[in-house]
Amino acid sequence: MKNNQVSTTIFLAPYVILFTTFIIIPVTIAIGLSFSYFNAIERPSFIGLDNYVNILTQDNTFMQFVLPNTLIFAVIVGPGGYILAFLLAWMLAQISKVPRTIMALILYSPSMTAGIAMAVVWKIIFSGDEAGYLNSLLISMGFINQPIQFLQSPEYLMIIMIVVTLWGSMGVGFLAMLSGVLNIDQEIYEAAYIDGIKNRFQEIVYITIPSMKPQMLFGAVMAVVTTFQAGAIGVELSGQNPTPQYAGQLIVNHLEDFGFIRYEMGYAAALSVLLLLFIYGFSKIAMKLFGEKDN
């Protein structure tokens, strides 16, 4: 028995040590710093809830741009991308193997591209002069006469950010859902039709989704992560932080603006705690929807 404990410790130790050091401790430090004033030179001094109070009451940029932007972006890219991933997986599962594999690969491949690498490509496609691909296309088709400064105009930046992020969001979660749909026992469907299910929609709601809840939940958590990880996209596309008229400013950018440009680390830490709470909240909703603990 003694040996058993020793080996368990050896198996677990590397992961637990690294996990604690690079995930748990940074989160703990962020929480600690969020209650202090810290300019990266002097020692942090405790100021209670001031940072949070300031974010909610003094920080006009946050309330006026960052929070609404983050919410819009998160709601469209998160649930939107998730539903899209599910529908694509569901359709893919109903065609034969070879075309399915090819198309799954195509849909997954954007998620393999690095954010920065793609930013370059998007910049060329959405370039603001006539030589930009989208501008050139729209001009030649007669929709517009003047090239549009897509990445520098507040009214387009957010839409482009959402499109680009959705494009790259068919990742691990999508693959999980695809194999989830594929592994549902055919007999369940047959039984359900005998029990009176009438159409495709009922089939999805009553059979497909409940039969693959665990994959749905995994997909949902991955969707939340992808959404918030994509935070840098606005800055990458427009090439500036803050983004033009704060049009594409998300919490992550606001955080970097304060942390690395203004060196208000305590304030930035409070923003990161809010961000983590945000992510946690979104995932909790997903757990409520697809968790199996209720039954």
Added chain:
Amino acid sequence: MASFHGSKINPDRFHKSQLKFYAILIPISILMLLPIVYIFSHALKPIDELFAYPPRFFVQKPTVQNFQDLVQNSNDTGVPMSRYLFNSIVVTSIVVLFTIIISTMAGFALSKKQFKLKKTLFEINTLALMFVPAAVTIPRYLLMDEIGLLNTFVAHIFPLLAMPVGLFLVKQFIDQIPDELIEAAKIDGANDFQIFRKIIVPLVKPAIATIAILSFQAVWNNAETSTLFVDDENLKTFAFYMSTLAVDTGGNTVAGQGMAAAAALIMFVPNLVIFIFMQSKVMNTMAHSGIK
């Protein structure tokens, strides 16, 4: 069964009832594919085609000029591109290898061993699936400073080794290995390390392949460790070099565009090749990926 007219999941061959799915899937796939095709096409364009107006999507006379420029450009800035690539390859290999070992070991313990806090540990890890490194950039920087890893080669490596999603997937996969198999090996006198090496590792190869891909993508595409933790140009990675091109060119200088597309291609192709080789193993792992 005559009354059954529902979904045929995973059909063996084409049937015209599938046409409606093709009608939606093919256009979407083409749209998704366009930017990828565009990287290939743009990376191979000679300078006059990069300048061409109106711009053309496909390359007419492919050339490797952009790749040569890319190498030249980095030589001019003092650090040869081979150095960035070398750093990237070394960092990536080490991270992928150790992530596999560490996650599989921990996955084995979490799945098949009994110990205190086992459930708690797994729940914390499941919670950490949602962990977004960008949220704690600053504390991570302070921490790296404190433990003296700033400006070292291993600064690229350590922060990426613990991968919650990797542990999660491998643990779920090991869960379906029957306990009897392990008991039988124990009776034959095998210790935990032998069980791990002779039974677990061979059986969880699909999950290992999946961790390898995920961790490869995470490291190979990672420019943040170079930006944040390392000052010495000689220690930075190719992803970082790529990101400086993105900043310098701003999408306006035409020669820069070609180079940036060439670099984007070098970033993307290894991901693609590895995934194509391992895709069936990945799908196998994903079948067990659910959170219960």
